[in-house]
Amino acid sequence: SKTIYLKDYQAPDYLIDETHLTFELFEDHTLVHSQLVMRRNPALSAELPPLTLDGQQLELLELKLDDRELSAADYTLTDSHLTLQPTQVSFVIDSSVRVHPESNTALEGLYKSSGMFCTQCEAEGFRKITYYLDRPDVMSSFTTTLSGDKQKYPILLSNGNPVASGEEDDGRHWATWEDPFKKPAYLFALVAGDLWCVEDTFTTMSSREVTLRIYVEPENIDKVQHAMDSLKKSMKWDEEVYGREYDLDIFMIVAVNDFNMGAMENKGLNIFNSSAVLARAETATDAAHQRVEAIVAHEYFHNWSGNRVTCRDWFQLSLKEGFTVFRDAGFSADMNSATVKRIQDVAYLRTHQFAEDAGPMAHPVRPDAYMEISNFYTLTIYEKGSEVLRMIHTLLGDVAFRKGSDLYFQRHDGQAVTCDDFVKAMEDASGVDLTQFKRWYTQAGTPRLAVSEHYDAAAKTYTLTFAQSCPATPGQREGDKLPFVIPVELGLLDAQGNDLPLRLQGEAVAVGSNRVLSVTEAQQSFTFVDIAEKPLPSLLRGFSAPVKLSFAYDRDQLMFLMQHDSDGFNRWEAGQQLSVQVLQELIAQHQRGEPLVLEQRLVTALRTLLQDASLDQAMVAEMLSLPGEAYLTEISEVADVEAIHAAREFARQQLAEALFEPLWQRYQANREVSRTTAYVAEAEHFARRALQNIALSYLMLTGKPQVLAATLEQYEACDNMTERLAALAVLVNSPFEVERAKALEAFAEHFKDNALVMDQWFSVQAASTLPGGLARVQALMEHPAFTLKNPNKVRALIGAFAGQNLVNFHAADGSGYRFLADQVIVLNALNPQIASRLLAPLTRWRKYGPARQALMKAELERILASGELSADVYEVVSKSLV
Ligand code: HT7
Ligand code: ZN
Numbered sequence: 001s002k003t004i005y006l007k008d009y010q011a012p013d014y015l016i017d018e019t020h021l022t023f024e025l026f027e028d029h030t031l032v033h034s035q036l037v038m039r040r041n042p043a044l045s046a047e048l049p050p051l052t053l054d055g056q057q058l059e060l061l062e063l064k065l066d067d068r069e070l071s072a073a074d075y076t077l078t079d080s081h082l083t084l085q086p087t088q089v090s091f092v093i094d095s096s097v098r099v100h101p102e103s104n105t106a107l108e109g110l111y112k113s114s115g116m117f118c119t120q121c122e123a124e125g126f127r128k129i130t131y132y133l134d135r136p137d138v139m140s141s142f143t144t145t146l147s148g149d150k151q152k153y154p155i156l157l158s159n160g161n162p163v164a165s166g167e168e169d170d171g172r173h174w175a176t177w178e179d180p181f182k183k184p185a186y187l188f189a190l191v192a193g194d195l196w197c198v199e200d201t202f203t204t205m206s207s208r209e210v211t212l213r214i215y216v217e218p219e220n221i222d223k224v225q226h227a228m229d230s231l232k233k234s235m236k237w238d239e240e241v242y243g244r245e246y247d248l249d250i251f252m253i254v255a256v257n258d259f260n261m262g263a264m265e266n267k268g269l270n271i272f273n274s275s276a277v278l279a280r281a282e283t284a285t286d287a288a289h290q291r292v293e294a295i296v297a298h299e300y301f302h303n304w305s306g307n308r309v310t311c312r313d314w315f316q317l318s319l320k321e322g323f324t325v326f327r328d329a330g331f332s333a334d335m336n337s338a339t340v341k342r343i344q345d346v347a348y349l350r351t352h353q354f355a356e357d358a359g360p361m362a363h364p365v366r367p368d369a370y371m372e373i374s375n376f377y378t379l380t381i382y383e384k385g386s387e388v389l390r391m392i393h394t395l396l397g398d399v400a401f402r403k404g405s406d407l408y409f410q411r412h413d414g415q416a417v418t419c420d421d422f423v424k425a426m427e428d429a430s431g432v433d434l435t436q437f438k439r440w441y442t443q444a445g446t447p448r449l450a451v452s453e454h455y456d457a458a459a460k461t462y463t464l465t466f467a468q469s470c471p472a473t474p475g476q477r478e479g480d481k482l483p484f485v486i487p488v489e490l491g492l493l494d495a496q497g498n499d500l501p502l503r504l505q506g507e508a509v510a511v512g513s514n515r516v517l518s519v520t521e522a523q524q525s526f527t528f529v530d531i532a533e534k535p536l537p538s539l540l541r542g543f544s545a546p547v548k549l550s551f552a553y554d555r556d557q558l559m560f561l562m563q564h565d566s567d568g569f570n571r572w573e574a575g576q577q578l579s580v581q582v583l584q585e586l587i588a589q590h591q592r593g594e595p596l597v598l599e600q601r602l603v604t605a606l607r608t609l610l611q612d613a614s615l616d617q618a619m620v621a622e623m624l625s626l627p628g629e630a631y632l633t634e635i636s637e638v639a640d641v642e643a644i645h646a647a648r649e650f651a652r653q654q655l656a657e658a659l660f661e662p663l664w665q666r667y668q669a670n671r672e673v674s675r676t677t678a679y680v681a682e683a684e685h686f687a688r689r690a691l692q693n694i695a696l697s698y699l700m701l702t703g704k705p706q707v708l709a710a711t712l713e714q715y716e717a718c719d720n721m722t723e724r725l726a727a728l729a730v731l732v733n734s735p736f737e738v739e740r741a742k743a744l745e746a747f748a749e750h751f752k753d754n755a756l757v758m759d760q761w762f763s764v765q766a767a768s769t770l771p772g773g774l775a776r777v778q779a780l781m782e783h784p785a786f787t788l789k790n791p792n793k794v795r796a797l798i799g800a801f802a803g804q805n806l807v808n809f810h811a812a813d814g815s816g817y818r819f820l821a822d823q824v825i826v827l828n829a830l831n832p833q834i835a836s837r838l839l840a841p842l843t844r845w846r847k848y849g850p851a852r853q854a855l856m857k858a859e860l861e862r863i864l865a866s867g868e869l870s871a872d873v874y875e876v877v878s879k880s881l882v
Contacts, residue, residue, distance in 0.1 A: 116193025322385020497564025773808025
């Protein structure tokens with residue numbers, strides 16, 4: 001496989017002004033005719049270099065240049081390119097190719113899912129549809145005609161507006177769509193199938209009426225309303241918060257069952273994984289409802305951040321993805337609890353993105369090189385990219401940030417641009433120099449920020465000293481990395497827990513009691529004056545920068561912050577840090593073979609929370625959740641799988657015993673409300689159920705009969721999947737074998753026809769940390785509802801096992817690793833993108849002791865030697881063995 005470098009970027013030799021496509025869809029093949037109206041790129045010299053079009057897995061049937069039929073002597077054809085020599089500045093290329101969507105299991109290009117035709121072109125799937133300049137800086141207008149059997153495919157869709165349709169004599173029909181907005185090929189889409197839709201309208205800020213349609217398989221038509229509501233909220237929010245109006249007369253979403261990611265923002269025709277559209281109380285959890293809302297918003301927001309203004313090349317991927325994640329996070333924060341959204345995002349980032357940043361695939365937010373771009377749809381591009389924008393927002397403030405985004409959209413509308421162009425717009429609009437800040441785009445790795453304090457009682461000054469560094473990452477030595485700009489939002493608490501007024505040395509007056517310091521040097525001190533007593537600092541409020549901050553808090557200080565910090569995020573953070581300290585102590589006890597003893601201050605802190613009825617229940621639920629095993633692994637020098645599991649389970653057990661009364665009380669009170677209230681997908685109800693369910697999961701650890709009875713009551717009598725699945729998970733992880741088996745069987749029987757619900761049934765079992773996990777997963781692979789061809793199934797069973805069931809996956813005999821490698825080898829041939837994502841846990845071998853390292857590396861070597869590897873799998877395996 002070849003490496004592509006950012007430094008080699010060159011503007012396209014030729015442009016495509018118009019793209020006219022015709023698809024003839026049949027059961028055993030599809031014919032694609034394309035007419036490309038092209039010209040030499042006027043920005044380049046007048047000479048005419050050879051034209052090289054991308055094309056893969058295409059059977060070329062016919063090729064014309066300006067109506068002249070070309071013979072094999074007129075062009076060169078390889079398995080990835082078609083090269084010919086234009087003779088004029090402007091010309092037209094006609095081609096006809098045959099493709100095979102019916103046997104496309106990679107789900108890239110044109111493929112079939114549950115009997116319908118659909119496409120996935122990002123990043124480089126369009127080249128599997130026709131010969132083209134498949135790169136995001138070639139933007140063209142598209143006209144698309146598709147024809148197919150009318151009975152099998154009554155619905156024929158593509159981007160833009162429908163302009164014509166008709167019937168043929170042989171039972172076939174056709175439709176033509178025109179997209180007035182120029183777009184790169186990765187935003188192309190078509191759909192043909194037997195679909196029903198829910199239709200609604202949205203009136204935009206300039207009073208245009210837009211038709212909204214969500215297409216699904218007929219049996220799912222009752223699960224679409226939540227996505228439609230989310231879409232309308234998103235459209236309104238983007239107008240209000242970013243001034244962005246929708247631009248076509250129609251916006252469509254189509255749900256498909258087989259999809260490699262969550263969804264795709266094709267212009268005017270978003271294609272979604274059905275798991276990211278379908279949601280109703282009986283079949284989707286609260287988390288699934290929130291995920292649907294967030295993904296609908298994310299794809300809709302791409303219409304501006306991605307489609308109207310797109311990426312020049314794939315190194316700029318975070319330009320659209322980081323920005324759009326930042327935008328969808330703002331939306332979700334406004335729709336639900338902002339603090340809870342931030343807590344969840346940070347927990348996810350610190351567990352998974354930090355691990356990526358510390359692993360063999362670590363790369364900057366704007367990478368310099370890749371082999372297979374599909375491997376770069378990463379947590380770094382998306383989540384860290386969003387954090388980078390969040391820091392720009394923090395540094396500029398709301399008003400200047402909005403000015404910058406307005407300028408960016410206005411300046412670059414219709415263009416394919418770079419991350420530099422984005423930052424320039426932010427600088428021009430705000431007057432803030434972001435030169436040094438841009439290191440966040442080019443330097444990989446998670447910066448460490450060590451903070452120390454000095455209080456001078458006589459001078460009444462308090463000094464905080466920050467020392468930043470960033471570990472080495474592939475291709476970047478630690479010593480070569482330059483200091484980042486790290487915005488540190490902070491406050492100083494007095495002995496009563498109040499925020500002190502903050503006046504830095506040299507300032508005439510205090511500037512508020514919560515402020516942002518810009519740490520820009522490797523070592524830097526800030527001195528606050530008029531500080532009458534030694535304060536307690538609340539640092540990095542809201543997690544104002546994606547760094548690993550360390551400050552030597554003792555446990556009493558953390559308990560104090562948990563109760564008094566004016567920043568909700570940092571109240572949670574203090575609880576997490578306290579839990580981490582306590583769990584690390586238990587891990588050490590386990591390693592020394594000592595009896596485990598739980599720090600009673602953690603019990604006290606959580607009791608206080610449980611007894612405070614005035615607190616947001618969602619916050620209480622978050623604060624009751626101990627740091628996960630994956631996070632404890634991430635922060636370990638060498639992860640001790642068994643000790644981490646034993647320590648965390650011991651802590652949960654002890655907390656459950658010690659806090660039985662308040663947990664039982666909160667559980668019963670909340671279950672009573674749930675029992676007597678119809679399901680509502682709104683924040684207050686999410687919060688109640690979250691606390692109810694986490695309480696239940698603790699309570700069951702006591703094994704008390706009244707808890708089993710309550711679990712069974714909830715499982716059987718509830719009206720929604722949130723309560724049902726939580727009760728099922730509790731049973732699955734309990735010692736009550738008979739009840740567990742009965743519930744699992746009843747669940748599968750009741751939901752056997754609902755693929756998305758069965759995914760949850762697989763996941764709950766795959767994640768169960770009871771002994772024998774691998775055997776259970778292997779047995780489930782034989783279940784009739786399981787198939788390796790469906791990415792949701794693979795993620796639900798194999799992904800959940802390797803990602804969430806750490807004790808079983810990391811079994812000391814290496815059986816979990818062998819199993820995963822076996823699946824990766826099979827999937828490599830079926831679906832390379834899924835294979836390469838699935839193998840991520842194996843690449844983290846450096847985190848473990850020598851025995852596990854050897855076993856993991858042996859499996860990576862075995863994959864490498866297994867035969868013809870896709871570029872996707874080859875890149876990840878080879879880089880992780882370096
Ligand atoms: N922009 C979309 C990316 C995407 C994708 C990438 C690679 C392979 C399959 C894919 N499906 C969708 C998703 C998004 O960020 O909105
Ligand atoms: Zn996106």
